[in-house]
Amino acid sequence: MEAVSNRVVALENVTVRYHAPEERIHTFKEYAIRILKRDLRFKEFTALSGINVEIQQGETIGIIGRNGAGKSTLLKVISRVLVPTEGRVWIRGRVSPLLELGAGFHPELTGRENVSLNATLLGHSMRDVQERIDDIIDFAEIGTFIEAPLRTYSSGMVARLGFAVATAWEPEILILDEILSVGDEAFRRKCQTRMENFRSGGTTTFLVSHTMDTVRAMCSRVIWLDHGRVMAVGEPKEVIQAYRKAEG
């Protein structure tokens, strides 16, 4: 499975099974009591079951399906947050998740300090940050506010800064959970352009969305998940049609 072709992601029989007590047990005390009383029932929940997919470099993959179909779990497996219960995940390159912009931001730190914190959370070194910090400030249109604590920012400024940091380095694999709506119209256009540049530059993208028009417009292939299984993979038009038919 070594560097043949331009494969960037390969999932082989990927299965994620949650093994959880039937009722959620929160405390050690309760757990101990249950064990003593032999009143501990487990139930299995299969979030993903036998997923086999191969993705080539530069593809934009849409993931569709109902709530609870396993879309987020699949993204977690690809972004290395979750190691599958069974099967194999093979990934070449750094995965950048654009899930929650500015998730690691702290209100008391300045914009500049938050950029360093967020960038290192995404796996970049401080040397990388120093190289790009001016670009990030420029792109986010923050100006001199960069030295002010984040709590003085408007929500739009926070979102812009979050997006600017997360996309300051061209990602090899990009994960988008629902399409981003950041800031005003003009800034959104700027974001869109940056995304387009990534795609033409060879970035592989995973996009989860409930908006079929977006999926059709952006994706080269679509994966339809239901109850943790792949129902169909292929041309956006055909897969979306089949999905819509099944959903009624």
Place this chain on the structure above:
Amino acid sequence: MANSLFQRSEIYDSSRRGNSALEELRGIFQYRDLIVQLVHRDVVARYKRSVLGVAWTMLQPLGMMVVMTLVFSRLFHQVEGYPAYVLSGLIAWTFFSQTTTAAIHQMVWGGALLNRIYLPRTSFSISAIGTGLVNLALSIVPLIALVLILHLPLTINILFIPISMLLLACFALGVGLLLSTLAVNFPDVSEMYQIILMAWMYFTPIIYPETMVPPEYQRWMFTLNPMYHLVKLFRIPIYEGKLPDPQSVLMGTVVSLVTLIVGWIVFSREADRFAYKA
């Protein structure tokens, strides 16, 4: 051009991962800048909005020292320079109790981030220790002032303190990792631990002199208590101006390193399951 860049890319294969403890170590090395940023965040965030700023770190143990001295100095009058004795013990103990508690909380509440992006799972525990070390270093300043005020001997042996701090940090990290592993499954571990900490503190000569404990109890109360050795390693160079005896150094080193290694291995092995808990 893009292609040549991608050829060098790192490969992740979930079926071909090495030893979990070594992988975690490699991850932390890669994310070392993150640790610095997390410590920076915790230290700065704590002080930015308070008027006295950094002074709080020094005032808190000083305040406790004053209370302890008022309450106990008559009782423990045989202890020379009791305020310095109690302050040195309190500083070491506070470091241990605060960092281990912070490590648990970071895993239970900071887990949201671990559930969204990949990070070495030990990042938060290590940064909790790092923040504690900064506070510990700051609180040594008033301790030295106190030693001078009380005319206790301040000697070159104080240079042993960084080693004591390092050993204390290793032990705290090991304990923190073991507790975090438990706390991910049972959040009430944190509450139970607070009670254990309180009892543990009274079993360790922090506010009373060792000689108060009858010799027949000393063996199990002190010899088997890691914090007895670690507090001693921190206290002796600064309060007595001496080097700690080799036996204490050996015990302190062995117990810290063993705890750290065991904690690291257990935590790394369980780490893959953490994301399944949320």
